[in-house]
Amino acid sequence: MFPILSPEVETFLTVSRAGSFTKAADALFITPTAVMKRIDKLEKGIGAELFRRFKTGVELTDAGELFFRSCEAMEADSLKALEKVRNAADAETKTIRLGNSILNSCEPFLPLWTRSQTASPGGNSGLCRLRMIGTESFGKSGNSGRSLISSMGRAIR
Template sequence: MIEQLKTFVQVADSGSFSKAAEKLFISSTAVMKQMNLLEKQAGVPLFIRTNHGVSLTKAGTAFIKDAEHMLQYFQESLIRMHQSAQANRHIVRVGTSMLNPCKVLIDLWNGISDLYPQFGINIVHFEDDAHTLPTTYRMIGQSLDIIAGPFLTDNLKDYYRVLELGSYRVCFAVSRQHKLASRKTLCVEDLYGERLAVVNGGNSAVIHDIRDFLKMKHPQIRIKDVPRLYDLDVFNRCEESNTVMLTLEAWADIHPSLVTIPSDLDFTVPYGLIYPLHPSKEVGQFLEIIKEMQGNVLPKVE
């Protein structure tokens, strides 16, 4: 009915079915069908049709003002409805960076967001800096509600809750000028004689296990321990020094001058969501929805 009223007002203003069709971006046939149906519903003719166009009958002239008022009321009602919905909408603030991309969460949420219109997501960017990242994590529960990314700091659970969503394969990254850069995959033996940067400022048990495995089983690789958190400066330094770097498949496009190559290492690093020990009721409800998708149930938020 609303579309019919819009078309009726446009035809009345244009004085022509074809001109109204052009302005409404529909066919003249569609306009005539709508107006024929409107007249049938009204029970009286609304237009005088001539070879030169159309004009309103007395009934049509009496109806045009009411039609305009109904359309205006409808638009105002839509505005009030959206304002009411926004007032009751809960915004979840999700942190994102190059090394902690929120895409994995956004992809999950986009698949079901229509079912939960009461929730919205606000993306908050932060920098990957080994010196300031600990401060960024302290923002969780304050200016951020959730950070998505790999779990490379084992003491996270002492300060935050984590929701595991999957795992990333461990890979090797080399400069595009490196002799191994053209390889599709890399075996550990391919790194014999190479320097391998192992970054573990987060004291990750998985990274410790990889390092110990390589030192014990493959001493031909020169391990370069990097006791800091991963950040873009680490990628830059490895590229500049032509050092192979232990990395993750999720970071394949981080540095344009590095090539990320799958490895035969049988290790993976878990990834997921990091959120406060005591999330707000709304954030807790949002996380319950995500966890239900994973087949688990979060503790109820009181």
């Protein structure tokens, strides 16, 4: 997941869900000391104690509960926003990769492609692009065919 929220807020959410600084540190792949420093910084910035600390873990205070619900809503909203932005970017331009070789030419497809692009709504042919991939783009070692076959389904964007 792409981090949209600040590291302190991400850490706060993780500690709240895990119930301890140590478990949160494990989940975040950082030290418990780093977790405590982030929480201390967050509490100082907010001006409120968010956790009651015990030897066995932590518990949210009333202020922490309120902040937790707000942070969960922010997290959900930011993930929705990120998804919408990515979908909009994907909708703008799609790339179709078409394999081409001497034995299996894609030439019969080209007139259909041209017609579909000129018939697109508003004549906007920039909505989709065609990229032809030939065996020569996979190296000149004599293993081009094997490279092409072994790369099928990989690195598709």
